[in-house]
Amino acid sequence: MINETLGIIGGTGWLGGAIAKAVLAKGLVPSGNLIISNRSGNHPLVQQGASLVTDNQDLVDRSAVVIIAVRPEQFTSLNINATGKTVISLMAGITAQAIATQTLAAAVVRAMPNAAVEIEQSFTPWYCSGGVEATTKILVQRLFECVGTAAEVQEEDFIDYLSALSGTGPAFPALLMTALANQAMLAGIPGDIAQLAAKNVVVNSSQLLASRDAQQMIDALVAYRGVTAAALQAMTQGHFEEQIGRALQAGAAVARTGLQA
Numbered sequence: 632m633i634n635e636t637l638g639i640i641g642g643t644g645w646l647g648g649a650i651a652k653a654v655l656a657k658g659l660v661p662s663g664n665l666i667i668s669n670r671s672g673n674h675p676l677v678q679q680g681a682s683l684v685t686d687n688q689d690l691v692d693r694s695a696v697v698i699i700a701v702r703p704e705q706f707t708s709l710n711i712n713a714t715g716k717t718v719i720s721l722m723a724g725i726t727a728q729a730i731a732t733q734t735l736a737a738a739v740v741r742a743m744p745n746a747a748v749e750i751e752q753s754f755t756p757w758y759c760s761g762g763v764e765a766t767t768k769i770l771v772q773r774l775f776e777c778v779g780t781a782a783e784v785q786e787e788d789f790i791d792y793l794s795a796l797s798g799t800g801p802a803f804p805a806l807l808m809t810a811l812a813n814q815a816m817l818a819g820i821p822g823d824i825a826q827l828a829a830k831n832v833v834v835n836s837s838q839l840l841a842s843r844d845a846q847q848m849i850d851a852l853v854a855y856r857g858v859t860a861a862a863l864q865a866m867t868q869g870h871f872e873e874q875i876g877r878a879l880q881a882g883a884a885v886a887r888t889g890l891q892a
């Protein structure tokens with residue numbers, strides 16, 4: 632357990648709420664050391680001992696570490712002075728420099744979790760700007776390990792790129808699942824069976840990859856020269872990997888430039 636006071640601005644939203652819940656469930660900080668804020672003013676975590684405030688400056692004044700979990704377009708209206716504090720931003724597309732300038736924080740960490748924080752299965756890359764102490768880095772790592780896995784990255788631009796990769800969480804699998812089901816239905820497979828088959832591929836069969844190497848799996852299936860090899864070859868000939876590259880670059884371009892508040 633860490634004896635710092637942690638404040639989460641927007642601590643009742645999708646990401647902020649899931650992180651707040653996990654931090655208490657995993658015992659990272661005592662419930663009395665968690666302060667959350669929103670504008671609408673109520674949240675079930677208050678029953679567990681967390682404080683809920685609507686004044687963000689009050690939250691900042693009482694916290695050693697402040698997480699900003701509001702939407703990027705809501706950032707400029709926050710109007711907080713975090714002089715001397717560490718601010719951890721979850722906001723896509725807002726630079727560490729812009730956060731430091733607006734909040735006056737001593738150190739800014741940009742972190743990019745995904746929607747799977749809800750089931751504690753996010754991957755969260757994080758980047759430190761300014762003089763972040765080793766003990767703070769340990770706290771950041773442990774904080775995001777409450778909702779999955781996490782790793783420090785050495786360049787801020789990696790956060791923008793990874794916003795379009797792991798930051799999208801279930802988006803690519805959802806697209807794949809929908810495409811598989813739609814194509815099966817077009818081929819005459821009944822809708823309920825098509826949905827079950829596509830869901831199995833994306834959600835269940837993919838669990839094998841938790842303990843196996845993906846490239847080795849592909850190589851083995853291609854070497855088998857069966858049905859799967861033919862399907863994978865058609866994907867490769869259709870420039871699947873290049874399409875993925877273009878998708879990631881398109882997302883990263885928005886993360887780099889398109890979300891400035």
Ligand SMILES: NC(=O)c1ccc[n+]([C@@H]2O[C@H](COP(=O)([O-])OP(=O)(O)OC[C@H]3O[C@@H](n4cnc5c(N)ncnc54)[C@H](OP(=O)(O)O)[C@@H]3O)[C@@H](O)[C@H]2O)c1
Pocket residue numbers: 640641642643644645646647668669670671672687700701702703705708709721722723743744745746798799800
């Ligand atoms: N969702 C994702 O998959 C995802 C992935 C990667 C990164 N992100 C980043 O994570 C951040 C949060 O996203 P989200 O999906 O969790 O958003 P969200 O569900 O809309 O949550 C935002 C929260 O902020 C609160 N809020 C808004 N203005 C506020 C203010 N002035 N003071 C205090 N609280 C305020 C809102 O509550 P009230 O309306 O009650 O104030 C709400 O609880 C975004 O910046 C996004 O870029 C999200």
